[in-house]
Amino acid sequence: MIETILQLAANGIMSGAVLAVAAIGFTMMFAVLRFPNFSLAGHMAGGAYAGWIANTMFGLPLPLALLCGFLVAGGIGVASDFIVLRPLRRAAPITLAIASVAISLFIENALRFGFGNDLRSFDLPLARDWVIGWLRLGPQQVQNAGLAIVAMLILFVIFTFTQTGRAMRATADNAGLAAVKGIDTEKITRLVSFLGMGLAGAAGVLLGADTSIEPLLGLKVILSVFAAAVLGGLGSIPGAVLGAFAIGIVEEASQIVVPATYKGAVGFVAILLVLSFRPSGFLGRRQT
Amino acid sequence: MVLIVRDLVAGYGAADEILKGVSLSVGAGEIVSIIGPNGAGKSTCLKVIAGLLAPRRGSVTFKGHEIAGLPARRTAALGLAYVAQENNVFPSLSIQENLAIGGYLNPSTRRRRSDEIMGQFPLLRERRRDAARALSGGQRQTLAVAMALMSEPALLVLDEPSAGLSPVAAETLFETIVAIKAAGVSVLMIEQNALDALAISDRAYILVLGQNRQDGPAADLANDPEIRTIFLGG
Amino acid sequence: MDSYLIAMVTLAAIYAMMAISLNLSWGLAGMVNLGLAGFISIGAYASGLLTTVLGWPVPLAILAAMIIGLVSGVALTYVTLRLRDDYLAIVTLGFAEVIRLAIVNELWLTHGSDGISGIPGIVAREYGYGFELGTLALALAAVALCYWLADRVRTSPYGRNLRAIRDDPEGTAVAGKNVTLIKVKTFGLSTAIAALAGAFYAHYTSFISPEIFQPLLTMYVFLALTMGGTGNNRGAMLGAFLLIFVLEASRFIAPSLPQFSAVQHAAIREMLVAVLFILTLLYRPQGISPETRHR
Numbered sequence: 001m002i003e004t005i006l007q008l009a010a011n012g013i014m015s016g017a018v019l020a021v022a023a024i025g026f027t028m029m030f031a032v033l034r035f036p037n038f039s040l041a042g043h044m045a046g047g048a049y050a051g052w053i054a055n056t057m058f059g060l061p062l063p064l065a066l067l068c069g070f071l072v073a074g075g076i077g078v079a080s081d082f083i084v085l086r087p088l089r090r091a092a093p094i095t096l097a098i099a100s101v102a103i104s105l106f107i108e109n110a111l112r113f114g115f116g117n118d119l120r121s122f123d124l125p126l127a128r129d130w131v132i133g134w135l136r137l138g139p140q141q142v143q144n145a146g147l148a149i150v151a152m153l154i155l156f157v158i159f160t161f162t163q164t165g166r167a168m169r170a171t172a173d174n175a176g177l178a179a180v181k182g183i184d185t186e187k188i189t190r191l192v193s194f195l196g197m198g199l200a201g202a203a204g205v206l207l208g209a210d211t212s213i214e215p216l217l218g219l220k221v222i223l224s225v226f227a228a229a230v231l232g233g234l235g236s237i238p239g240a241v242l243g244a245f246a247i248g249i250v251e252e253a254s255q256i257v258v259p260a261t262y263k264g265a266v267g268f269v270a271i272l273l274v275l276s277f278r279p280s281g282f283l284g285r286r287q288t
Numbered sequence: 289m290v291l292i293v294r295d296l297v298a299g300y301g302a303a304d305e306i307l308k309g310v311s312l313s314v315g316a317g318e319i320v321s322i323i324g325p326n327g328a329g330k331s332t333c334l335k336v337i338a339g340l341l342a343p344r345r346g347s348v349t350f351k352g353h354e355i356a357g358l359p360a361r362r363t364a365a366l367g368l369a370y371v372a373q374e375n376n377v378f379p380s381l382s383i384q385e386n387l388a389i390g391g392y393l394n395p396s397t398r399r400r401r402s403d404e405i406m407g408q409f410p411l412l413r414e415r416r417r418d419a420a421r422a423l424s425g426g427q428r429q430t431l432a433v434a435m436a437l438m439s440e441p442a443l444l445v446l447d448e449p450s451a452g453l454s455p456v457a458a459e460t461l462f463e464t465i466v467a468i469k470a471a472g473v474s475v476l477m478i479e480q481n482a483l484d485a486l487a488i489s490d491r492a493y494i495l496v497l498g499q500n501r502q503d504g505p506a507a508d509l510a511n512d513p514e515i516r517t518i519f520l521g522g
Numbered sequence: 523m524d525s526y527l528i529a530m531v532t533l534a535a536i537y538a539m540m541a542i543s544l545n546l547s548w549g550l551a552g553m554v555n556l557g558l559a560g561f562i563s564i565g566a567y568a569s570g571l572l573t574t575v576l577g578w579p580v581p582l583a584i585l586a587a588m589i590i591g592l593v594s595g596v597a598l599t600y601v602t603l604r605l606r607d608d609y610l611a612i613v614t615l616g617f618a619e620v621i622r623l624a625i626v627n628e629l630w631l632t633h634g635s636d637g638i639s640g641i642p643g644i645v646a647r648e649y650g651y652g653f654e655l656g657t658l659a660l661a662l663a664a665v666a667l668c669y670w671l672a673d674r675v676r677t678s679p680y681g682r683n684l685r686a687i688r689d690d691p692e693g694t695a696v697a698g699k700n701v702t703l704i705k706v707k708t709f710g711l712s713t714a715i716a717a718l719a720g721a722f723y724a725h726y727t728s729f730i731s732p733e734i735f736q737p738l739l740t741m742y743v744f745l746a747l748t749m750g751g752t753g754n755n756r757g758a759m760l761g762a763f764l765l766i767f768v769l770e771a772s773r774f775i776a777p778s779l780p781q782f783s784a785v786q787h788a789a790i791r792e793m794l795v796a797v798l799f800i801l802t803l804l805y806r807p808q809g810i811s812p813e814t815r816h817r
């Protein structure tokens with residue numbers, strides 16, 4: 001029993017690390033743009049396909065494929081923001097949220113048009129599981145988690161130690177005041193869209209490297225990503241990371257009691273519980 | 289004159305004539321106060337000057353540039369620092385980071401200014417790693433003014449800086465404002481605390497219902513019996 | 523009347539119920555429901571299962587479906603009421619996904635992705651043309667009923683409170699009113715109507731499967747309402763007919779682009795829907811028949 005629990009916890013931490021990358025993207029965009037951007041799902045898939053092309057057609061190793069996924073998804077994010085969301089900046093948050101669902105629908109179907117519905121896999125070296133005591137770890141999962149953690153560290157450095165990072169956090173805190181201090185908030189918004197959707201794309205690549213990719217790859221995990229962000233408090237980056245690890249572990253642990261097919265429901269239950277008992281999340285301060 | 293405002297007409301949406309032709313000016317090294325009853329349009333006037341609200345008519349000239357309708361970050365770049373009455377610091381950023389954002393437009397001098405300002409306000413140095421949300425009202429107001437000074441402005445525009453402060457904290461703040469003037473910065477401010485404001489001001493404007501009512505040297509206004517009864521509480 | 527036309531109008535009537543449902547919660551009360559497809563599928567499966575498994579008479583099954591729709595709507599809003607709209611968006615989206623998971627996985631009850639077939643018609647299918655016309659008439663009557671209900675809500679003092687809540691989420695305008703109760707009731711009515719639409723769909727087409735109730739369906743209804751005019755029940759109905767027209771017109775994509783596969787045709791069609799939606803939001807957000815403001 002204890003072995004099973006430890007094994008599930010280890011798996012949960014590894015999948016949580018990947019979730020965290022997407023959840024950071026989601027929550028940082030929420031902090032600045034003030035609406036839940038559902039097109040994260042489409043951008044995750046877009047990034048996953050970009051990484052897949054880089055890997056299978058150009059033979060790039062996973063870290064470089066990850067970078068490609070990041071850049072392409074970030075680029076799509078800036079484009080969709082510029083074309084669709086920017087003109088709606090003054091609209092109600094919910095209008096923006098719905099527009100973002102339409103963006104996702106478009107991206108997913110563009111991928112479907114180009115690549116069909118078939119599952120595709122990355123071209124990665126197969127390796128035997130590592131066995132440490134009674135713990136079995138898949139080298140690929142470990143590598144994915146490692147890459148996710150590197151991405152988060154880079155982000156941490158940007159946010160804490162660069163003036164641009166500070167400007168992003170300042171804009172999230174109070175965009176009007178940021179403008180008074182000379183910050184070009186529209187430019188910051190664009191940068192946040194790039195980084196946020198880029199992270200979504202990177203998470204898409206990592207998910208794809210773990211299993212396989214398809215146009216609805218993002219949609220399948222979006223609830224877990226939202227749950228992580230809500231759990232940590234919408235808009236809080238450290239909260240999203242904590243929330244992602246929690247959701248990753250709980251999703252794995254849930255398999256002890258419910259069939260694995262219901263993994264997707266765990267996020268929903270977590271959201272309901274958090275909203276019922278602590279609506280601001282673990283680290284959220286913002287009043288709901 | 290550092291700032292010249294002429295015949296400003298401005299408002300919000302349907303209420304588009306809150307200001308009905310306001311004029312004022314601020315000279316180099318002067319402290320100028322705006323006083324008037326609640327709802328007179330004082331804050332609205334400062335928002336137009338800071339670039340947060342585009343006027344319907346009229347002009348705002350700052351150091352010879354026409355700035356009416358320019359976005360806030362452009363007026364800031366020209367050397368105009370505005371401090372709103374509320375929400376004037378970034379609560380989740382540390383004090384040090386707030387100051388860094390205050391100097392966003394002057395990256396080359398940021399470090400030096402930050403050191404100077406923390407020397408001037410020892411409290412900010414002491415608590416530089418704390419998040420701004422942890423500060424008391426008076427400390428927060430001090431931080432807001434300090435952030436504005438980070439940009440080495442030619443004109444400091446303050447909306448009711450002493451609102452909500454204890455008398456002691458307000459006293460300290462006024463001393464700070466006098467020191468700012470001594471360093472050669474012009475100041476335009478709104479104050480509820482009219483007598484205290486007039487005591488440190490060179491000139492003042494009285495605004496009523498979106499229009500200029502009277503103006504002149506602060507000392508004269510403070511001694512005008514009519515004004516004393518209407519605006520200064522006896 | 524031509525069978526094709528009857529089928530299209532019947533389908534449009536079913537979409538009109540969905541659009542009215544969405545207009546009640548989103549258009550009038552400002553409560554977004556991104557899980558509409560979930561509530562529609564609840565109605566479809568409830569009515570479909572009650573008739574095929576337990577042999578209930580169709581009208582009774584439809585009524586039960588509406589009650590189940592109402593109860594699930596009330597239960598869901600109860601949790602999210604005190605929260606901002608964006609949370610409701612996330613929660614309703616998640617709700618629909620969980621319902622879909624349950625339908626796919628509870629094979630003993632729902633036959634999973636195989637779906638349920640042989641669902642009896644509201645009018646017996648044996649009547650052929652009579653079934654078609656009869657179902658159409660009943661669907662139109664149901665739309666009329668929903669419209670009447672929804673419009674009563676809109677024009678009543680109660681509706682005025684709703685709009686006040688929508689336009690001023692801080693709640694200052696309706697201080698003293700029981701905002702919570704008003705919101706729960708409206709959302710419940712709206713989900714009951716969504717379930718009714720689902721039940722109608724099941725009895726009309728005789729076959730339901732989880733494929734049909736994808737998030738895309740919710741998107742279609744949002745598109746219908748936005749094109750028609752959010753906040754306006756008549757706009758909701760107009761939008762439903764427009765939607766059917768658009769979806770039918772998009773059938774011509776396949777023959778005119780024979781070089782592409784069926785999957786690609788479907789993808790083009792959904793991209794067009796997405797683009798149409800975005801264009802509507804950008805250039806005609808108030809829809810064709812905008813909401814007229816009541817005092």
Ligand SMILES: Nc1ncnc2c1ncn2[C@@H]1O[C@H](COP(=O)(O)OP(=O)(O)OP(=O)(O)O)[C@@H](O)[C@H]1O
Pocket residue numbers: 300303306324325326327328329330331332333
């Ligand atoms: N954002 C806004 N939208 C609409 N009306 C506003 C807005 N801000 C202020 N007003 C209105 O404009 C008028 C002037 O407001 P303003 O804040 O400029 O007055 P003030 O002189 O600063 O008053 P106070 O002493 O209370 O600060 C008031 O009637 C106020 O209700």
Ligand SMILES: [Mg+2]
Pocket residue numbers: 330331332
């Ligand atoms: Mg004011």
